[in-house]
Amino acid sequence: MTRNTMIDGWYPVSLASQLDAHGRRTALMGEPIAVRRGEDGNAKVTGGNGRDLPTCIRYGHVWSSLGDPQKPLFAIPEADQPGRRLVDVGVVRVRCSPLRAVENFLDIAHFPFVHTDILGAEPHTEVQNYKVEIREDEDEVWATQVKFYQPQAAKSAEGGITTEYMYRVPAPTCSILYKTCPPRPGEWDVITLFVQPLAEDLCDVWPWMALFDDETPMTDLIHFQQTIFVQDRSILENQIPGLLPLDPGMEIPTRADLTSVAYRRWLKRHGYTYGAQLVAQ
Amino acid sequence: MTILGEFEAASFLPWIERHAAKLGLVQAICVAGPDRIELDIAGPAELIDMMEMGCSLGPIDVWVEAIHRAPIECESG
Numbered sequence: 001m002t003r004n005t006m007i008d009g010w011y012p013v014s015l016a017s018q019l020d021a022h023g024r025r026t027a028l029m030g031e032p033i034a035v036r037r038g039e040d041g042n043a044k045v046t047g048g049n050g051r052d053l054p055t056c057i058r059y060g061h062v063w064s065s066l067g068d069p070q071k072p073l074f075a076i077p078e079a080d081q082p083g084r085r086l087v088d089v090g091v092v093r094v095r096c097s098p099l100r101a102v103e104n105f106l107d108i109a110h111f112p113f114v115h116t117d118i119l120g121a122e123p124h125t126e127v128q129n130y131k132v133e134i135r136e137d138e139d140e141v142w143a144t145q146v147k148f149y150q151p152q153a154a155k156s157a158e159g160g161i162t163t164e165y166m167y168r169v170p171a172p173t174c175s176i177l178y179k180t181c182p183p184r185p186g187e188w189d190v191i192t193l194f195v196q197p198l199a200e201d202l203c204d205v206w207p208w209m210a211l212f213d214d215e216t217p218m219t220d221l222i223h224f225q226q227t228i229f230v231q232d233r234s235i236l237e238n239q240i241p242g243l244l245p246l247d248p249g250m251e252i253p254t255r256a257d258l259t260s261v262a263y264r265r266w267l268k269r270h271g272y273t274y275g276a277q278l279v280a281q
Numbered sequence: 282m283t284i285l286g287e288f289e290a291a292s293f294l295p296w297i298e299r300h301a302a303k304l305g306l307v308q309a310i311c312v313a314g315p316d317r318i319e320l321d322i323a324g325p326a327e328l329i330d331m332m333e334m335g336c337s338l339g340p341i342d343v344w345v346e347a348i349h350r351a352p353i354e355c356e357s358g
Binding site for chain 1: 296299300303304327330331334335337338339340341344345
């Protein structure tokens with residue numbers, strides 16, 4: 001049997017702000033785990049057989065691993081930048097592959113049709129050419145120079161603007177979106193998607209943001225992002241096949257899917273196949 | 282279209298033929314080696330783009346490193 005190469009990765013398992021002594025029972029890749037605040041005040045995560053699992057707290061979340069992580073959790077330098085508001089959006093459970101959740105996050109073409117009049121609107125449906133690469137030094141997927149017209153790109157945006165994006169995939173179930181920051185030209189708002197793989201076809205999605213926005217009430221920021229993800233959920237839960245195909249025999253990608261194809265190539269290269277369909281059926 | 286990578290598996294050539302047929306493209310495989318495949322394809326540019334995208338991922342047991350495309354000069358008369 002092939003070893004699951006994703007076993008050594010870091011995954012979000014809880015909001016750090018909700019950590020308590022009573023704890024949270026959840027799962028990671030099919031294994032029941034418990035997350036709680038230990039007697040020393042630190043986060044403590046235990047596996048199904050009671051063994052202690054590696055743990056760290058970063059970006060508003062508790063992270064853990066079923067295996068032996070060979071490197072620290074990926075860096076998001078903007079998280080430490082003064083003046084940003086750090087937003088814990090909460091959790092959305094989605095009955096889909098964790099890889100599907102990330103791939104959907106990378107897909108710009110669906111904005112006008114799924115997030116109508118918020119992140120996109122007809123007739124502005126064209127995805128302009130952009131650049132995608134697998135950066136060898138960082139071992140990450142990057143899409144840059146992505147431009148798209150949006151009626152309301154962020155809670156702080158007044159009216160429609162052409163928004164510029166960068167997408168980054170630093171881990172198989174995590175993606176980071178950098179987008180035009182209306183109140184602070186030259187800076188990027190950071191919106192992340194941290195996905196906890198509960199099973200191959202079930203995940204908890206933990207969005208998190210680092211924004212320059214001193215005006216919008218926190219509840220509105222959270223509500224805006226939750227609205228987006230709830231709209232995505234109905235699409236994600238009805239995709240066929242449920243697992244992410246790494247053989248494009250069934251789904252025929254187009255030019256607009258460059259980022260998705262790069263993501264799938266990167267998954268394939270590393271053998272990150274938990275939640276993937278390997279052979280087209 | 283020239284595809285470079287690791288194609289030890291015998292699955293790739295029939296996969297290419299099936300994928301081209303799904304897209305309604307006419308293709309002919311000219312060179313088929315363990316690390317290089319060359320094929321001539323005819324059809325609308327957008328569909329050839331889609332062929333390139335599909336081949337860059339390919340079946341699970343091959344690894345495509347790069348794809349290069351060049352127009353073929355049509356013979357006339």
